[in-house]
Amino acid sequence: MSTAAATVVPFADLHAQYRSIRTEMDAAIAEVIASSAFIRGPFVEKFERAFAEAMGVAHCVSCANGTDSLYIAMHALGVKLGDEVIAPAHSWISTTETITQAGGTVVFCDTDAATFTIDPALIEAKITPRTVGIIPVHLYGQPADMDPILALAQKHRLWVIEDCAQAHLARYKGRRVGSFGQAASYSFYPGKNLGAMGDAGAVLTPDAALAKRMAMFARHGGLTKGDHQIEGINSRLDGLQAAVLSVKLPHLPAWTARRQEVARAYGELLAGIDGLTLPQVAPGREPVWHLYVVQHEQRDALARHLAGHGIQTAVNYPVALPFLPAYSRFGHPPADFPVAHRHQSRILSLPIFPEITAAQMQAVAEAIRSFGASTA
Numbered sequence: 179m180s181t182a183a184a185t186v187v188p189f190a191d192l193h194a195q196y197r198s199i200r201t202e203m204d205a206a207i208a209e210v211i212a213s214s215a216f217i218r219g220p221f222v223e224k225f226e227r228a229f230a231e232a233m234g235v236a237h238c239v240s241c242a243n244g245t246d247s248l249y250i251a252m253h254a255l256g257v258k259l260g261d262e263v264i265a266p267a268h269s270w271i272s273t274t275e276t277i278t279q280a281g282g283t284v285v286f287c288d289t290d291a292a293t294f295t296i297d298p299a300l301i302e303a304k305i306t307p308r309t310v311g312i313i314p315v316h317l318y319g320q321p322a323d324m325d326p327i328l329a330l331a332q333k334h335r336l337w338v339i340e341d342c343a344q345a346h347l348a349r350y351k352g353r354r355v356g357s358f359g360q361a362a363s364y365s366f367y368p369g370k371n372l373g374a375m376g377d378a379g380a381v382l383t384p385d386a387a388l389a390k391r392m393a394m395f396a397r398h399g400g401l402t403k404g405d406h407q408i409e410g411i412n413s414r415l416d417g418l419q420a421a422v423l424s425v426k427l428p429h430l431p432a433w434t435a436r437r438q439e440v441a442r443a444y445g446e447l448l449a450g451i452d453g454l455t456l457p458q459v460a461p462g463r464e465p466v467w468h469l470y471v472v473q474h475e476q477r478d479a480l481a482r483h484l485a486g487h488g489i490q491t492a493v494n495y496p497v498a499l500p501f502l503p504a505y506s507r508f509g510h511p512p513a514d515f516p517v518a519h520r521h522q523s524r525i526l527s528l529p530i531f532p533e534i535t536a537a538q539m540q541a542v543a544e545a546i547r548s549f550g551a552s553t554a
């Protein structure tokens with residue numbers, strides 16, 4: 179079959195979501211334009227309050243994107259030259275490039291084979307007198323194993339920043355992620371579970387003083403115009419994005435429930451296919467399925483086969499962080515992070531989004547089954 183098949187199942191469908199809330203969305207955007215509240219202002223303040231409340235954390239500091247939210251949090255926590263920060267070997271590069279931006283040193287830790295999240299059993303061996311913090315990533319929407327991570331952080335007096343970019347509303351032992359550490363980072367990149375119509379991000383924290391330092395740093399070092407207490411950066415949420423996010427936020431629980439239904443349905447449709455490993459959920463975790471990631475020995479051939487059937491897939495991510503050219507300075511061989519290394523050639527993200535239809539899921543399952551048959 180040729181590779182130019184018409185799209186039957188897109189990887190995500192942002193327009194379908196827009197159509198479902200078009201009237202509300204268009205009105206909200208028109209209101210921002212009518213009031214010219216483009217940077218900060220009432221729409222931003224309203225969203226910050228609503229998001230903090232929805233996530234159950236006292237303070238929300240919005241900013242320009244999720245990457246900045248990590249940088250802002252680390253800067254405000256006082257990361258300085260030589261400080262070591264432990265992060266998973268398997269994540270999006272934002273998690274670790276911001277450690278370096280803040281002046282720190284990245285220390286990678288391998289992930290757990292079942293959940294793709296940082297393996298708590300391997301963290302303690304990475305802790306040195308220079309270690310200042312740990313950044314667990316709730317990757318693909320499944321919470322990291324927070325209890326042992328928090329116990330280690332307490333024992334060694336380290337801070338924890340949760341990277342919640344893929345995990346809005348996910349729960350660990352009944353409690354929402356984003357409420358465990360000193361700070362929690364969120365991205366509202368359009369394809370995230372809560373997405374803006376452009377770049378946007380936020381940090382949550384229970385700590386009022388930390389919230390103030392983060393807000394100041396993000397806004398040129400001052401909370402009122404002209405009053406620069408410190409040198410900062412320019413990382414602000416704009417009014418249009420805040421209005422878009424305020425319209426979407428009340429829909430997030432329903433969209434999340436729908437992603438969970440889709441994951442359950444995939445679990446049934448894809449059960450028992452030879453060579454295919456389905457995502458596993460560890461006890462006590464309630465994932466929100468930002469991505470539905472299967473594993474297959476012949477991942478690239480499977481992806482081509484699906485593309486031939488009009489099914490879009492993605493690889494998140496094709497090279498684990500320590501093995502990227504960006505980190506060649508560490509000279510890490512695959513044996514340093516065997517789990518992340520093994521996953522990088524096996525993982526495949528299938529289409530998942532709240533509006534995906536039963537027929538589309540069926541088409542994905544049939545195409546995967548026919549790959550099994552074609553290689554048997």
Ligand SMILES: *Cc1c(COP(=O)(O)O)cnc(C)c1O
Nearest residue numbers: 243244245270272343365366367
């Ligand atoms: C998307 C993402 C980020 C960064 O978000 P941006 O808004 O794109 O800057 C950080 N960490 C993880 C795990 C992500 O998936």
